[in-house]
Amino acid sequence: xxxxxLTLLFVLVSASPHVPLVDQTASDRTFDSRVPVQLGxxxxxxxxxxxxxxxxxxxxxxxxxxxxxxxxxxKFDESEPDFGGIICKHGAEECAGNVQQLCIxxxxxPDQWWNFVQCQNFEGTAQIGKPSVALKxxxxxxxxxxxxxxxxxxxxDGSGKEDEGVDLLRKSVRLAHDLEVxxxxxxxxNSRRVCVHDGTWxxxxxxxxxxxxxxxxxxxxxxxxxxxG
Ligand SMILES: *[C@@H]1O[C@H](CO)[C@@H](O)[C@H](O)[C@H]1NC(C)=O
Numbered sequence: 001x002x003x004x005x006l007t008l009l010f011v012l013v014s015a016s017p018h019v020p021l022v023d024q025t026a027s028d029r030t031f032d033s034r035v036p037v038q039l040g041x042x043x044x045x046x047x048x049x050x051x052x053x054x055x056x057x058x059x060x061x062x063x064x065x066x067x068x069x070x071x072x073x074x075k076f077d078e079s080e081p082d083f084g085g086i087i088c089k090h091g092a093e094e095c096a097g098n099v100q101q102l103c104i105x106x107x108x109x110p111d112q113w114w115n116f117v118q119c120q121n122f123e124g125t126a127q128i129g130k131p132s133v134a135l136k137x138x139x140x141x142x143x144x145x146x147x148x149x150x151x152x153x154x155x156x157d158g159s160g161k162e163d164e165g166v167d168l169l170r171k172s173v174r175l176a177h178d179l180e181v182x183x184x185x186x187x188x189x190n191s192r193r194v195c196v197h198d199g200t201w202x203x204x205x206x207x208x209x210x211x212x213x214x215x216x217x218x219x220x221x222x223x224x225x226x227x228x229g
Contacts, residue, residue, distance in 0.1 A: 033224040034067045035217050040176055040186035041070050043097030044090035044125045047197045051185035052121060057210045058217070059114070065221040069105070070117070072098045072172045073184045084166040086173055089184075090125075095169065096160030097129030102168040103153035108143045115141035131158030187213070190220040 039055065041048035055068065074095065078085040088094035097120065105113045119137035120128045127133045135158045138145045145151040145158070154165040179188065187195040194216060195204035206216050 032065075032221075035065055035190050035220045035224060036188075037066045037068045037190075037217065038071050038179070038188040039068070040073050040179070040181035040184060040188065042073050042089055042094055042184040043101060043120070044088075044094040044128045045184040046125060047183075047185045047199070049121045049125065051187060051197055052117060054208075054210060054213070056114075056118060058213045061210070061214045062217045062221070066217050068110075068114070070101060070172075071176045071179065071181060071188075072102070072169060073176050073181060073186075074098070074169075074173045076173065082161055084170050086166075086169055093129035095129075096131070097134075098172070099160035099162075099165035099169050100129070100134040100150075100154045100158065102172060103150045103165045104138065104141075104143060106168065107149040107153060108141065112141045112143050116143065129160065131155075131160075134158040134160070189213075189216050190224070 037055075039048070039051050041051065059066075059068065074089065075087045076085055077087040080087050082092060083095040083099070086095055088098065101113070101117055101120070104116045108116065116137050119140045120133060123133050123137070134154070135145055138150065143150060146156055151158075152164065153162060153168070154160050155162040160166075176182075181188070181193075183196050183198045185197045186193060187197075193203070194206055195208050195213075196202045197208070201208040204212075206212055
């Protein structure tokens with residue numbers, strides 16, 4: 001009476017798929033969820049440069065666990081004709097710098113994008129947004145300005161005034177509004193605002209050193225991928 005049932009049970013148990021114990025190494029991080037990290041910035045803002053330089057070091061330590069992006073803080077003002085009704089705090093050249101960075105983010109690799117931003121920053125806040133600097137930094141980051149698509153997006157002359165790039169800027173500024181990011185620089189790790197640098201570090205409950213950000217990203221990474229046991 002019980003035999004067929006026991007047999008069936010045995011068959012089911014032995015047929016159940018063997019679940020391998022995954023040895024978590026860097027190489028299988030490809031399958032993991034990376035931690036989204038956003039920096040709310042303005043391209044010509046000294047606070048943004050400071051955050052970006054801090055995150056250059058963070059990337060060196062946990063770059064393979066995170067997806068970094070920049071979100072641009074600016075104001076909507078429909079009377080501004082050149083940048084689709086966007087006013088940038090540090091002037092039109094800042095809007096141009098934002099557009100150049102957004103277009104590079106869209107049309108180049110993440111590494112090239114980051115090298116491009118670092119190159120502009122290295123030139124200094126007074127230079128960021130200038131067409132000649134954008135073209136020079138694209139070359140330094142090994143991006144073909146025209147062939148990559150970045151040129152059509154941000155203007156082949158580097159002006160940052162082409163429709164596609166201006167549209168990316170409007171969307172990014174809208175996102176910053178939606179995230180209630182008003183200060184450059186605001187650091188958001190996995191949708192949580194963890195720190196602001198506005199003249200000085202502010203509201204940084206978990207700390208503001210490179211290692212503090214690394215720790216918070218590691219913690220979020222482990223939480224996001226905890227199904228692996
Ligand atoms: C991109 O194309 C424009 C228009 O054809 C040209 O004037 C410019 O020199 C090119 N720029 C680069 C960096 O290749």
